[in-house]
Amino acid sequence: MHCHCSICRKTAGGGGYAINLGADATTLKVRGKKHLAIYHAVMREPGKRATRSPAERHFCSLCGSALWLWDPRWPELVHPHASAIDTPLPRPPEVVEAALAYVAPWVDVPDGAGHVHCQKWPDESLADWHRRHGLFSGKD
Template identity: 40%
Template structure:
């Protein structure tokens, strides 16, 4: 049975639950987007089941940062119908460089305190990626961190201490990593 994760924003205005087969917060991304929304050294995303997302409190406070219009995907359409007006923009990876590109994902955040809640990409509609920082449930502790997109990390950002693997590109998918380590929750 998947692990039920409880999450909230910093001000307490948004509370949600979501089921996860991949609850270990092991993968740190220092790309320009993750640092801007996640803080100094980036963000850690978990994997969860989109259909299990249950917003317990604060639907009206949730805003999106998205390159999509509300009609491009059924889930986005039905979700935005439940929460009212949204603000949208196209997140840009490596802004101001030759590698600049628009992202296809949307990030949801609390409009009161700006806590990043989850990331969603219509390319994988069955998955939603809660930010580990928004999860209140005690999460499993990873034996090692996987630090991805090494080339995106500025020199002044330090990798976490302890056992880690540093890779230039994306490593295994969240599901593949959890399965390889025997940590996938059926």
């Protein structure tokens, strides 16, 4: 998923979005934990009081690289940024361009075959997306 929200764009998106994956949180292995830092974004919506997101955006305190997001509302999941993974990743059969209502005007959003556009968030969960494409490897 390419997330075009302002938080992902500002905290991790050199191209105007973060590339997020979904994984089983129990599989996360981290070396160099002493260099981890966590950022909780402030959510600002027109007409609403600003709130602090419970989601933890983990990043390297040495180089600033975005690493993963973990949210206590879904403790079984972890969302690593593809750019933080050192092993080869397969090319996805489809990319969800999410949060397009928040896309920066300078971002050239990919279009055409293989790109699904969502103004906010997709109705389909990450797990269901993986099931639909025959890529689900979790517990059912």
